[in-house]
Amino acid sequence: MILDLKLLFAGGEPIKIDYTFTPESGIIDGCSPVKVTGILKSISSVIYMELNASFILTKECDRCLTIFERKYDIPVKHIVVNSVNNEDNDEFIVVEDMTLDLDELIMSDIQLTLPMKHLCKEDCRGLCSTCGKNLNTGDCNCTTSRVDPRLEALRSLIE
Ligand SMILES: [Zn+2]
Numbered sequence: 465m466i467l468d469l470k471l472l473f474a475g476g477e478p479i480k481i482d483y484t485f486t487p488e489s490g491i492i493d494g495c496s497p498v499k500v501t502g503i504l505k506s507i508s509s510v511i512y513m514e515l516n517a518s519f520i521l522t523k524e525c526d527r528c529l530t531i532f533e534r535k536y537d538i539p540v541k542h543i544v545v546n547s548v549n550n551e552d553n554d555e556f557i558v559v560e561d562m563t564l565d566l567d568e569l570i571m572s573d574i575q576l577t578l579p580m581k582h583l584c585k586e587d588c589r590g591l592c593s594t595c596g597k598n599l600n601t602g603d604c605n606c607t608t609s610r611v612d613p614r615l616e617a618l619r620s621l622i623e
């Protein structure tokens with residue numbers, strides 16, 4: 465969505481945002497359409513953007529390779545100005561032609577927020593390095609390769 469901010473910079477009524485867009489393929493693999501809600505309002509010639517981007521990500525777990533879905537709600541908050549002279553600050557978004565490509569901004573915010581690693585759950589046990597069994601579904605028979613750390617401690621006491 466391309467937002468025309470001319471009226472808002474002139475002190476116009478807040479703009480309510482409620483729309484869904486489909487990200488261009490290749491930006492974030494496995495990303496569902498993104499629902500965007502929130503508001504843009506102008507306060508003394510700068511625009512305050514307070515949005516929420518909601519979507520579902522389908523990923524392969526980096527540890528156990530299971531495909532899983534996770535819902536994300538990412539806040540998209542920015543201060544938008546129409547002149548570089550306002551202040552030199554990285555947190556500001558400068559729109560010199562009074563328009564803003566909202567989809568693009570939201571996608572880059574999402575990219576910055578998403579974790580580097582995708583785990584199906586925080587304590588995912590992954591695959592057995594010997595037999596390849598998914599250890600989240602139960603133990604395998606390769607007991608020799610994985611010694612219980614408590615047993616290990618006992619053993620070192622005895623020795
Ligand atoms: Zn996993």
Ligand SMILES: [Zn+2]
Binds near residue numbers: 592593594606
């Ligand atoms: Zn195993």
